[in-house]
Amino acid sequence: MSIKSSIFSGTDYEIGFQQGQGNREAIQEVIEAVFNLKQITESKPKWLPKSLFVMLAKRRADKMLRKDLLNLYPKQAERIRGIAEGATVDVSSLLFIQMLEMVLCSCTSIGFLPKATSTGETILAKNFDYMNFTEPYSLVCETQPSNGYKTLCCRMVPLSGALDGMNEHGLAMTYNLARSVDEPECNVPTSVILQEMLETCKNTQEATVFLTKAKTGGHDGIITLADVTDEIKTVELSCRHLKVREPESDVVINTNHYQTPEMKSIEIPSVKSQKVQGYRTSPIRLERVRELLRNNRNIDEKLIKTVLRDHGPENIPSARTICVHGEVGSTTRSMIMYPKRRLIKVLFGYPCKNEYQEIKFSSAR
Secondary structure, three states: OOOOOEEEEEOHHHHHHHHHHHOHHHHHHHHHHHOOOHHHHOOOOOOOOHHHHHHHHHHHHHHHHHHHHHHHOHHHHHHHHHHHHHHOOOHHHHHHHHHHHHHOOOOEEEEEOHHHEOOOOOEEEEEEEEEHHHHHHEEEEEEEEOOOOOEEEEEEOOOOOOOEEEEOOOOEEEEEEOOEOOOOOOOOOHHHHHHHHHHHOOOHHHHHHHHHHOOOOOOOEEEEEEOOOOOEEEEEEOOOOEEEEOOOOOEEEEOOOOOOHHHHOOEOOHHHHOOOHHHHOHHHHHHHHHHHHOOOOOEOHHHHHHHHOOOOOOOOOEOOOOOEOOOOEEEEEEEEEEOOOOEEEEEEOOOOOOOOEEEEOOOOO
């Protein structure tokens, strides 16, 4: 599959409108597919007509998200309005899909400090794991806002937020979902906050300050940050708590469980998280990455790709391996980011079956 970065520029509304208009058919397909998902239809009472169920679901999403987005992140709210009008869909449908960010199933992020790499540069890598049906709706796009930094990010076609990416200053980030017992006071999706962060901050220090001050919703996360000064930080957050974790070695590994004592104390108990694939396999994936990279230095891109394509010691693809092959969720995108080069290499689908393609920032502004 050939991957080309789309470029959206102008005001926040114009950026959203361009995204919506350029992906109109795909966005309409996603909306229809989402409301036919087994996970969604099974939550519908048998006596309730589907049309009424859909209307009520969209109304609930609108009530939960619209006000907080407008009050706290008005720029991103304008993006969403633009996407909706460009794709000729209603905003409530997009807000409902935005809530599905919470079902990210299992992601693996790895940060490499210069001492660990053969090129002496910081590298950030990630396998993004999500529901299988979403693979055709992945998007790599460059945004050129009139009032912010340029970003090169990965997202789903109906959404404005960044799931992974970097900005023109070389600040790079990955986002893994976590689970805490915290109840949100507001409902702003973490991906929306991360997009705003990339358009506002130049380095990991500014980014950690931004996230510390940000009001987040019900999307707990583990954010890995890297920049051109060869600094890597991990921000473990919930809607009410946050802890910045410094590297303990030259390789930083994050999956889907908190690693700091402060955040582990508010994590959903394992007995409950066993029902969620990403949390059941999170320690397994973390230990497998450690095993593959143990005592390795002069780590090059070939070895990084080998790790991202790994199917465990028995080389059998499954929902428990770093390259996830699951019945419901799988690795739908993989990427390697080079902050100093302002470069990402990305593929859609299984890393074991596809090749990475190079994407850089355009020179246009």
